[in-house]
Amino acid sequence: MLQHFHILTLTHRNAKLKEIGELVAAFEGGTGLQDHLTRLRDAGIVKEVFYASTCNRILLLFTTDRRVDDSFRQSLLPHSEPGLAKLRHFNGLNALRHLYEVAGSIDSLVVGERQILGQLRESQEMCRKWGLIGDDLRIITNRAVLAAKDIYANTRIGEKSVSIVSLSMQELQRHAPSRRARILLVGAGQTNVLVAKFLRKQGYTHVTVANRTLARAQQLAAGFADGTGLQLDQLDSYTGGFDVLFVCTAAAEATISPERFRQLLGSEEATQKIVVDLGVPADVDEATVRMFPFTYIAIEHLRSLAAENMEFRHREVDLAHEIVDRHLKETEMVYQTRLIERAMSEVPSRIKEIRHTAVTKIFRKELEDLDPETRELMDRMMLYMEKRCIGIPMQAAREAVVR
Numbered sequence: 001m002l003q004h005f006h007i008l009t010l011t012h013r014n015a016k017l018k019e020i021g022e023l024v025a026a027f028e029g030g031t032g033l034q035d036h037l038t039r040l041r042d043a044g045i046v047k048e049v050f051y052a053s054t055c056n057r058i059l060l061l062f063t064t065d066r067r068v069d070d071s072f073r074q075s076l077l078p079h080s081e082p083g084l085a086k087l088r089h090f091n092g093l094n095a096l097r098h099l100y101e102v103a104g105s106i107d108s109l110v111v112g113e114r115q116i117l118g119q120l121r122e123s124q125e126m127c128r129k130w131g132l133i134g135d136d137l138r139i140i141t142n143r144a145v146l147a148a149k150d151i152y153a154n155t156r157i158g159e160k161s162v163s164i165v166s167l168s169m170q171e172l173q174r175h176a177p178s179r180r181a182r183i184l185l186v187g188a189g190q191t192n193v194l195v196a197k198f199l200r201k202q203g204y205t206h207v208t209v210a211n212r213t214l215a216r217a218q219q220l221a222a223g224f225a226d227g228t229g230l231q232l233d234q235l236d237s238y239t240g241g242f243d244v245l246f247v248c249t250a251a252a253e254a255t256i257s258p259e260r261f262r263q264l265l266g267s268e269e270a271t272q273k274i275v276v277d278l279g280v281p282a283d284v285d286e287a288t289v290r291m292f293p294f295t296y297i298a299i300e301h302l303r304s305l306a307a308e309n310m311e312f313r314h315r316e317v318d319l320a321h322e323i324v325d326r327h328l329k330e331t332e333m334v335y336q337t338r339l340i341e342r343a344m345s346e347v348p349s350r351i352k353e354i355r356h357t358a359v360t361k362i363f364r365k366e367l368e369d370l371d372p373e374t375r376e377l378m379d380r381m382m383l384y385m386e387k388r389c390i391g392i393p394m395q396a397a398r399e400a401v402v403r
Contacts, residue, residue, distance in 0.1 A: 001336060004047075004063045005140065007090040007098055008073065012056040012109050015086050023083035024053045030078075034130050041132060045075055048134040050141060052123035054116065056109045060087075061099060063136050096140060096331060100324045103148035105157065112157040112313040117148045135342075139335055147327035154323060157316040160309035165194040167302045167309075168246075168276050169202070175274055175295060177244055183207045184242035184264070186235070186256070187249040188216045191278050195246050196220055208242070210235050212249075241266055248278035254285035261288045270294045278302075355386050 010020050027036060033051065040046050046062040053059070066072055068091070073084045090098045101107040105116050124141045127133045133141065152158055161167050183204055185192050188211035199207060205225040210232050211217035218229030230238065232255075242264060249255050256264075256275075261284075265273070270292040277284040277298050289296055359367060359382070367375055 001339070002092045002096065002332070004065060005061070005092060005095045005136070006064060006068050007059060007061050007095040008068070008076075008087040009057065009059040009090070009098070010083055010087050011058075011107070013107075014088060015083065017056060019083050019086065020056060020058055023081055024058050026077055026079070026081045026083075027051070027058070028053070036077075037127070037132055038130065040076065045072070048137045049132050050124065050127050050137050051132075052120055054119055057102070059099075059102065061095070061137065061140070063134075093328060093332075096144075096328060097324060099140065099144045100147040100327060101321075103144040104151035104320055104324065105148075106151075106317055106320050106324070110162055111310065111317065112159070112162070114152065114158050117145070117152075120148075121145060135338070139338060140331070143327060143331045143334065147324055150323050150327065151320045155316040155319045157313050157320055160312050162306045162310045162313070164278065164299065164302050164306060165191060165198065167305050168195070168278060168297060169198045171297045171302070171305075172244065172274065172276060173202075177274060179203045180206065181243035182241055184240075184245045185209045185220070186232070186245065186247040186283070187211060187279075188213070188220045189248060189250065191248045192246060193220065195248075195278075196223060200224065208238075208240060210238075235260060236263055238264060239266055241268055243273065245273065245275045246278065247275070247283040249283055251279075251283065252281070254281075254288075255279070255283040256288055257285050258288045258291050261292060265292075351386050351389050355382055358382075 010023055012020070027033060030036065037049050037051055040049060040062075045066065046064045048063045050061040051059070052061075060076070064072075068089055070085065073087055074080060076084065098107070103117055103120050105111060105113045108116055120141075124133070124145075128138075161170065179202070181204065183199060183206060185195065185207060188209055192209075196207070196209075200223060205227075207221060207224040207226070208228045208230060209217040209221040210230040211220075212232045214229060214231045216229075217231065221227030221229040228240075232249075245256075245264070247256055256277075261270075271294070273292075273294040275284060275294050275296050277296070280299060282298065284296070284298075367378065370378065
């Protein structure tokens with residue numbers, strides 16, 4: 001019943017991110033993804049198709065009566081790509097299970113990552129607008145969304161952050177710095193970009209950014225009402241003070257030496273300061289940590305918290321699998337019902353044809369001999385029986401599926 005459903009996928013589990021990126025580029029490049037997927041459908045390679053890609057996954061869900069082998073894989077792209085041979089194949093109920101596990105973030109690089117469901121829904125809407133999703137994939141993709149929502153609602157798989165930046169902000173809030181606190185960001189790379197996003201969300205406005213490239217520092221600082229951008233070497237003469245210091249650079253050596261930290265402190269005491277070090281290797285010199293009594297939030301501590309939280313999420317996976325199993329059974333019933341509805345869709349027109357033939361041909365002379373009132377009564381009786389006859393087989397079929 002479900003054997004014409006297939007998934008071909010390349011993920012972080014069986015390929016390097018570079019290989020996934022190359023395959024995504026092959027599908028989405030050239031004449032564009034829509035034209036490419038439409039070609040697959042129009043050529044009869046697939047009947048319906050759903051495409052989704054993320055930074056660590058490419059997934060094709062499709063229906064076809066063809067054999068999905070190496071030759072089929074090669075037909076997906078106009079030119080041979082090395083990644084095609086690595087595509088994992090799931091068929092029938094296993095394909096649906098994989099889709100539900102992806103939607104519910106069980107199969108994610110980061111278990112419990114809710115973002116994947118949003119990405120799948122965007123892909124679903126995109127393929128629907130392009131006319132690539134028909135009745136079959138509409139049912140399956142909608143059921144995948146329901147299964148994922150059930151997982152998030154009835155497990156704790158998405159609880160307890162595993163993001164280093166998010167955890168650093170949680171640790172910071174434990175010390176309850178004022179929203180008027182002076183924040184100093186050293187470094188303007190991707191990590192501190194995320195830090196800045198959290199700071200804006202929390203309502204901090206007094207932020208100074210120091211970076212090797214002044215333009216980059218000023219760009220990041222511009223997102224705050226009272227933001228200032230500096231070049232990194234200006235820290236040695238910086239007198240603006242700070243309450244919270246975030247530091248994350250790409251430097252091979254520690255950026256915050258005892259001398260630089262003393263300059264940043266000025267005449268203020270270290271005891272009230274909070275330092276969040278997100279650098280790898282550490283951006284705060286060990287000697288600085290020993291010499292000054294500030295509150296130190298180190299990346300190793302945050303990594304330990306992330307590992308504990310990830311272990312917590314993994315313990316929820318068994319319960320998530322039970323939810324997936326239940327939804328798969330429901331999907332089989334829903335799909336079987338839909339197949340019956342399709343098969344029975346001609347019943348009303350066939351019954352109408354029988355009634356029309358009976359009135360206009362088989363019993364035409366007998367009906368013509370009836371008086372108008374009797375004939376009207378006969379018409380009402382046949383119309384009533386027609387409606388009742390249409391409903392009986394439909395109801396019986398649904399009850400058979402439930403049983």
